[in-house]
Amino acid sequence: MSMAWIRQRWLHLVCLGLGLASGAFGQGAAGGNDAAVTTVAMDAALVAPDTYFVQGLAAMGSAANQNFISNAAFVVTSEGVIVIDSLGSPPLARQLLALIRRITPQPIRYVVVTHCHADHIYGLQVMQAAGARIVAHTGCRDYLQSDTARLRLAASREELFPWVDEHTQLVTPDLWLGDPGAEQDLLLRLGAREFRVRHVGPSHTVEDLVVFDPATGALFTGDVVFRGRIPYVGQADSRRWISAMDRVLELQPRLLVPGHGPISQDPPTDLRLTRDYLAYLRQTMGEAARKLEPFEEAYARTDWSRFAGLPLFAAVNRMNAYNTYLLMEQEQP
DSSP: OOHHHHHHHHHHHHHHHHTOOOOOBSOOOSSSOTTOOOOSOOOOEEEETTEEEEOOOSSOOOTTTTTOOSOEEEEEETTEEEEEOOOSSHHHHHHHHHHHHHHOOOOEEEEEOSOOOHHHHTTHHHHHHTTOEEEEETTHHHHHTSHHHHHHHHHHHHHTTTTSOTTOOBOOOSEEEOOTTSOSEEEEEETTEEEEEEEOOSSSSTTOEEEEETTTTEEEEEEEEEOSSOOOOTTOOHHHHHHHHHHHHHTOOSEEEEEESOOBSOHHHHHHHHHHHHHHHHHHHHHHHHTTOOHHHHHHHSOOTTTTTSTTHHHHHHHHHHHHHHHHHHHOO
C-alpha cells in the first residue's frame, strides 16, 4: 500500500467528514468533458402533474457509479421549467437535460440548489449554459470559496474521473436567498404556477433550501430528508435539523421528493426515519458525553439494530455517531 494512496484516501475521508462541496468558485464551462458519456440508467418518473424526478443510487459516490447518488427533479410549466438540483457531474446533468428535452421544449428558467454538496451541484454548469438562473442561499457563499471546498474538488477530479475532471467547476448563483433583512421565503412564478423556496437551515447544512409547489402539494427537500438509507450527518447541527423538519411539515405537503431515496406519498410518516435517527444519535451520544464515557466504549455498547439494515449504515454510521458525540460535548452546560 503506497503512501500516495494513503494520502489520497485520507484527503477523501477528511472531505467527506466535513461534508464539503466542490471547489473553485467561478463561471462554469458549458459541459465539462464532452467525451464522458454516462451509462447509468436514469429515468424521469412522473410523480405529480407535470412533475418529474430522477432517483440516484443508494451508494457512496465513485467512478464506478459515475457519482449518480442523489436525486433531481423538475416541473414543467407554460412558461418554462424549474429544476431542483443538478446531480453529481456535468455528464449526469447533460443526461438529465436530455430527459427534460424529451418531455418539453420549454426553456430551463431556474435551478434551485437545495444545498452545496458535490453530488447536488457538479452539474450546475450545464444548466447555466442552457440558460437557467441558479438560485441558492447565501450560506453557500463562504462555503464555496473555502480552501476545503477546493480540496474536495481536487479529490473528486481524481476519484470521479472522467465524470468529474479539470473542466468541472462551480458556477456563481444568479439569485440569492437569505440576505439580511430580506424575506426568508422566495416566490418563483412561472405561468400559473408559484413555487415557494424556503430556507430551513442550519440543519443538514447552513444553506438548506426546500421547494414547495402548492398546485400539487409536492415538496422537494434536498438532504433535509433521507428515505430508505442512513442520512449523512457530517458537521450538521442535529438539534436544528430536527427543528427544521417541523418547518417542513408546516407546508403540509402531500408528496415529498427527498434528496436521496424514493418519493413519499405520506410525508409525516416518512420524515420519521431521518428524525428518529438523529434523535437516537443525540440521545445515545449525549448520554455518553454527559457521563464522560469514551466514544469507542459508547459506540460499542449502543444498540444500532433498528438502523443497521439500512443502506450505507456501515459506511457512515460510525462517523455520524462520532460527530454527534463531539457536538453533544459542546452542548453540555
